[in-house]
Amino acid sequence: MRQAKIEAFYEQAEQLEEDGQLAEAEKYYRKAAEAGYTPAALSLADMLDDQDRQDEAEHWYTMAARAGDPVAIINLGGLLSARGQEDDARKLWEVVANSTDLLAGTACYCLGRSYKEHGHLGDAQHWLAKGAAAGSEEARVELDALTAADMQRLFRRDT
Structure with a gap:
């Protein structure tokens, strides 16, 4: 998938999230995250974490953390801490x-x-x-x- 298309998915997801259309936003974040776009992985993880879907959030925080995103690293740590790890x-x-x-x-x-x-x-x-x-x-x-x-x-x- 071309980078421009990935970024367009991410931008669409941000707009949908801002408009309160979380289910649709999740779909677009997921497409961009699955294509390896770190900001989308972090945004998807945050959204899932906010919805108490920690197992799914952990997957995407881990992906973004492995890419070196410091916010993802901190948030993944918070998720693990809440689990007693x-x-x-x-x-x-x-x-x-x-x-x-x-x-x-x-x-x-x-x-x-x-x-x-x-x-x-x-x-x-x-x-x-x-x-x-x-x-x-x-x-x-x-x-x-x-x-x-x-x-x-x-x-x-x-x-």
Whole structure:
């Protein structure tokens, strides 16, 4: 299939999605994604994920992630994390967190939250600080909250 036709399918899908015609949009996203168009794979995965069709979404997130799309990598990590596959999610987030991509701060935030939720405060602090340094406001806020909670816990131990 020619690239122009693939891109036309993708553009049609975007318009249909914007108009609320999700079933039709899915068909066009799927055609473009099956032809290997990464933005369509990511959009299809997001749409399926929003519809709680995680198994299908995982397939398309994986395709886009393998093509190097950082949003797909982060979203695939979120999907795996929600399933309790925290180690796999963290590996994905670390790929983006250790990159120079603009989304590195977001990936660091995801890692920090994951470690915090599982009681690994040292690791959480490391990743949140890295995310804050990369410009993630979410990571900075979470780091401030983590630091404040740690200080309170330490204060209680000393009294």
